[in-house]
Amino acid sequence: MKIEKKIELWLKDENFCDYCNTRINEEIKEILLNGAYDHxxxxxxxxxxxxxxxxxxxxxxxxxxxxxxxxxxxxxxxxSIIWWVFTQLNYEGFYTRVFATYFDPLVKETNITIIKMLRKEYLLLKKQSA
Known part of the structure; x- marks a missing residue:
């Protein structure tokens, strides 16, 4: 099954979506407050x-x-680096839409990578709490 279809199924799980939102917010805040400076x-x-x-x-x-x-x-x-890239892309926000021709493939790849990471974390937490 293609990863896009899998992700579509995963996102139907409200608990998983809640977990994703919480984790994404935590990581973005952490990087913006304490992230390494990249000259x-x-x-x-x-x-x-x-x-x-x-x-x-x-x-x-x-x-x-x-x-x-x-x-x-x-x-x-x-x-840590994947989250940093994700945060920078979100921080660029408006520009990623204006220059979609350039940013879209990277945004898609980064989002898929993040969702896969979050899915692994979520399943591990779910397994540990069972």
Missing amino acids: FFELLDEGFDGNDEYVVPLVEYLSCKLHYAKLLKNKAKRE
């Missing part, structure tokens, strides 16, 4: 504010960070 990303982001030509390097940088994270064996480090 290169900040340079790209500041350049993007004044010049739309920075959109491609910005998307490529975030994409590389996501793919790098997926290759890491250390689960905590891997998930």
Whole structure:
């Protein structure tokens, strides 16, 4: 079954959706308050504010960070970077829609990755509480 179909089924579970909302809010708050400063990303982001030509390097940088994270064996480090990319994409908000041509594939891949991570966490918690 394709992952999109699986995710569609998972999102019909209200408890899972509640868990996702709670976890996403926790992670975004944590990263915004205590997240590591990424100098290169900040340079790209500041350049993007004044010049739309920075959109491609910005998307490529975030994409590389996501793919790098997926290759890491250390689960905590891997998930930390994935959450960071997810938060940055959400922080860019309006721009991800204006420049959808560039951002959409990355947003989709990141969202799928996050939902899969949350599903594993949710099932583990559900199993532990049973």
